[in-house]
Amino acid sequence: MVENHSREDHETGGENKEKRPKFFINDHVDILIEILERLDGRSLCVAASVCRLWCTIARNDSLWENLCFSHVSPPPSSVRSVVLALGGYKRLYTGCVRPVRSRLGRVRRASWAGDEVQLSLSLFCVDYYERLGGSNSNGRLVEKSSPSSLMFLCKPVNV
Amino acid sequence: MVLYDSATLGGSCSGSSSSSSSSKPPPLQQRQQTQQDIDGLLAGAGYRVRSSELRKVAQRLERLETAMVNSPADLSQLASDTIHYNPSDLASWVDSLLSEFTQPPTCPSEFIMDPETNQTVVSDAWTTAEPHMPQVHQNISYEQQSLNNQLTVVTAMEEDSGIRLVHMLMTCAECVQRGDFSLATSCLEDMQGLLTRVNTVCGIGKVAGHFIDALSRRIFQGIGGGTINGGSAYENEILYHHFYEACPYLKFAHFTANQAILEAFDGHDCVHVVDFNLMHGLQWPALIQALALRPGGPPLLRLTGIGPPSPDGRDSLREIGLRLAELARSVNVRFAFRGVAASRLEDVKPWMLQVNPKESVAVNSIMQLHRLLGSDLNRNSPIETVLSWIRSLNPKIMTVVEQEANHNQPGFLDRFTEALHYYSTMFDSLEACTVQPHKALAEIYIQREIANVVSCEGSARVERHEPLSKWRTRLSGAGFRPLHLGSNAYKQASMLLTLFSAEGYSVEENDGCLTLGWHSRPLIAASAWQAVSDGTADFPA
Numbered sequence: 158m159v160e161n162h163s164r165e166d167h168e169t170g171g172e173n174k175e176k177r178p179k180f181f182i183n184d185h186v187d188i189l190i191e192i193l194e195r196l197d198g199r200s201l202c203v204a205a206s207v208c209r210l211w212c213t214i215a216r217n218d219s220l221w222e223n224l225c226f227s228h229v230s231p232p233p234s235s236v237r238s239v240v241l242a243l244g245g246y247k248r249l250y251t252g253c254v255r256p257v258r259s260r261l262g263r264v265r266r267a268s269w270a271g272d273e274v275q276l277s278l279s280l281f282c283v284d285y286y287e288r289l290g291g292s293n294s295n296g297r298l299v300e301k302s303s304p305s306s307l308m309f310l311c312k313p314v315n316v
Numbered sequence: 317m318v319l320y321d322s323a324t325l326g327g328s329c330s331g332s333s334s335s336s337s338s339s340k341p342p343p344l345q346q347r348q349q350t351q352q353d354i355d356g357l358l359a360g361a362g363y364r365v366r367s368s369e370l371r372k373v374a375q376r377l378e379r380l381e382t383a384m385v386n387s388p389a390d391l392s393q394l395a396s397d398t399i400h401y402n403p404s405d406l407a408s409w410v411d412s413l414l415s416e417f418t419q420p421p422t423c424p425s426e427f428i429m430d431p432e433t434n435q436t437v438v439s440d441a442w443t444t445a446e447p448h449m450p451q452v453h454q455n456i457s458y459e460q461q462s463l464n465n466q467l468t469v470v471t472a473m474e475e476d477s478g479i480r481l482v483h484m485l486m487t488c489a490e491c492v493q494r495g496d497f498s499l500a501t502s503c504l505e506d507m508q509g510l511l512t513r514v515n516t517v518c519g520i521g522k523v524a525g526h527f528i529d530a531l532s533r534r535i536f537q538g539i540g541g542g543t544i545n546g547g548s549a550y551e552n553e554i555l556y557h558h559f560y561e562a563c564p565y566l567k568f569a570h571f572t573a574n575q576a577i578l579e580a581f582d583g584h585d586c587v588h589v590v591d592f593n594l595m596h597g598l599q600w601p602a603l604i605q606a607l608a609l610r611p612g613g614p615p616l617l618r619l620t621g622i623g624p625p626s627p628d629g630r631d632s633l634r635e636i637g638l639r640l641a642e643l644a645r646s647v648n649v650r651f652a653f654r655g656v657a658a659s660r661l662e663d664v665k666p667w668m669l670q671v672n673p674k675e676s677v678a679v680n681s682i683m684q685l686h687r688l689l690g691s692d693l694n695r696n697s698p699i700e701t702v703l704s705w706i707r708s709l710n711p712k713i714m715t716v717v718e719q720e721a722n723h724n725q726p727g728f729l730d731r732f733t734e735a736l737h738y739y740s741t742m743f744d745s746l747e748a749c750t751v752q753p754h755k756a757l758a759e760i761y762i763q764r765e766i767a768n769v770v771s772c773e774g775s776a777r778v779e780r781h782e783p784l785s786k787w788r789t790r791l792s793g794a795g796f797r798p799l800h801l802g803s804n805a806y807k808q809a810s811m812l813l814t815l816f817s818a819e820g821y822s823v824e825e826n827d828g829c830l831t832l833g834w835h836s837r838p839l840i841a842a843s844a845w846q847a848v849s850d851g852t853a854d855f856p857a
Contacts, residue, residue, distance in 0.1 A: 233609070235608070235613075239605060239608050239609055242647050242648075243647070256815075261811060261815070272807060272811060275808075276808060276815075278609070279571070279602040279605060282601040282602055282604070282643070282647075283601050283602055285643065285646075286597075286601035286640075289639050289642060290596070290639060
């Protein structure tokens with residue numbers, strides 16, 4: 158039984174090799190986007206280092222928008238213009254949403270999910286404001302180039 | 317083998333000399349090692365004790381006597397001849413006997429620290445013990461145990477020094493209150509000496525150091541403030557910014573006030589916020605963003621920022637206004653800014669704010685109202701004047717954030733004690749911050765507050781913190797009624813605190829107000845108020 162099976166495969170395999178085209182995911186960008194949309198933040202960053210096409214797609218802000226609002230109901234459309242003005246979803250996610258979520262995840266309160274994003278947005282806005290200060294003023298305020306008000310999020314958490 | 321007479325121990329070393337003079341001469345190597353500093357008088361009695369160790373040996377003999385007298389065990393076991401101790405090497409003999417008695421070390425502060433060498437006594441005795449002495453081998457484990465003991469004793473010593481520092485601080489403050497400046501000065505010198513023995517990098521040592529500085533400033537430079545109050549506005553802003561980054565108190569203040577203002581402005585299209593201390597304007601981006609995203613669209617937002625005038629012709633208020641305007645433009649919020657430069661809040665007059673009667677006004681005071689509580693003899697407290705013109709603006713909401721402390725008591729000692737507790741707690745919470753230079757500069761910011769509370773009087777003392785209960789009475793008496801801050805503010809504050817990596821912060825709700833504290837000691841309180849509309853003030857019952 159097994160021998161028959163393998164012989165058939167061998168015969169059909171040989172024929173199919175010539176008839177069926179190989180499937181390259183890079184030829185089907187829409188499917189690729191669908192897949193990448195469902196990745197988490199870390200995997201998306203890893204995906205961005207696969208090849209140039211993946212990098213371009215992974216940098217698309219809408220993918221990161223999905224990540225930001227993955228646990229909550231879709232926000233009103235006005236949010237998008239605000240976020241884009243303040244620096245984009247990728248920056249919002251990596252700078253605020255992810256650290257906020259991981260810190261608050263320790264506490265595990267389900268009712269906070271929507272407020273996490275709200276809080277992240279507020280912190281993001283303060284961060285944008287500080288970045289404004291670094292570039293515009295005459296070295297009066299923030300000497301460091303990296304935004305400082307979010308540094309408390311980047312500190313390792315000592316439990 | 318040498319026997320000893322336990323009954324004749326205690327008191328002077330020479331008490332039992334007659335029964336224990338060593339009959340055999342010490343071996344040659346031993347003599348060469350120890351000949352330099354052996355005490356001559358005791359050597360005549362047959363004891364070899366180094367002169368440098370005399371004091372320690374005497375103390376330990378006293379302890380041995382106490383231990384033997386108090387020991388419940390049968391002392392006859394010591395007389396057994398299976399263990400040999402040579403009492404002519406008095407230091408090690410006493411140590412080995414003490415090890416029989418004491419498991420936990422007693423009276424740590426008096427015997428372990430040698431003030432001259434600042435080293436522990438036990439290590440001195442054992443590291444220089446002659447190698448051929450029989451008890452060295454069997455007492456190696458004792459050395460380990462005594463080293464462990466010495467570590468715990470050193471920590472106990474340090475705690476002890478910390479407690480002594482606090483007591484001396486209180487004594488010194490009491491002297492200052494009495495006017496006894498000579499005694500206070502000697503107290504200060506003692507404390508400065510004690511400071512060298514305590515860890516001043518963290519804990520009580522650091523706080524005590526700041527308070528000692530403040531006290532010496534008061535005693536030697538007088539109560540006029542001087543260099544503490546002379547810091548430029550630019551310096552103050554930088555320190556404030558680092559304090560903002562290092563710990564969550566200001567962030568808590570901003571976010572809570574913003575939430576209250578946002579809720580108060582619900583449904584209004586023309587809103588005006590008056591900020592009593594603009595600084596870098598870090599509070600307002602979050603409000604602008606929240607207004608941008610509110611259902612129904614953003615209102616027209618006007619912001620009036622009050623701040624000190626900038627000395628070198630640069631209009632710092634305007635710069636901040638421009639930054640905020642740029643942010644508002646990015647998020648499509650119609651925005652207008654106005655700066656009011658005033659070196660003191662009581663110099664601001666309501667007409668400078670140019671409040672339009674059609675707009676809804678919010679007044680925001682983050683740690684500013686307490687500065688108005690000072691009263692000169694020739695005029696009343698400016699607080700009443702300011703509160704009455706605030707009321708005349710008929711604000712939709714007034715957000716007040718103040719330090720939760722009682723630093724405005726007339727008696728100096730009470731104020732000092734309260735400040736010591738408050739700022740110790742605050743420094744404790746600051747330990748959790750590891751990001752430099754925020755932490756160091758935040759400490760300087762707090763240090764300036766301490767110096768003002770402790771070393772200034774009269775109009776120079778501006779840090780006149782009062783607790784929430786007093787503010788409630790005062791504001792109710794001035795014609796305001798409290799607004800409850802609501803569960804959204806509480807939730808936001810709790811979330812914000814969870815983000816900070818230190819686990820000691822706590823948010824509490826206090827009858828509609830929120831307080832943020834460290835380990836259940838509230839340090840900062842946020843409240844919201846609305847002017848009573850019928851024109852008559854609510855007098856407290």
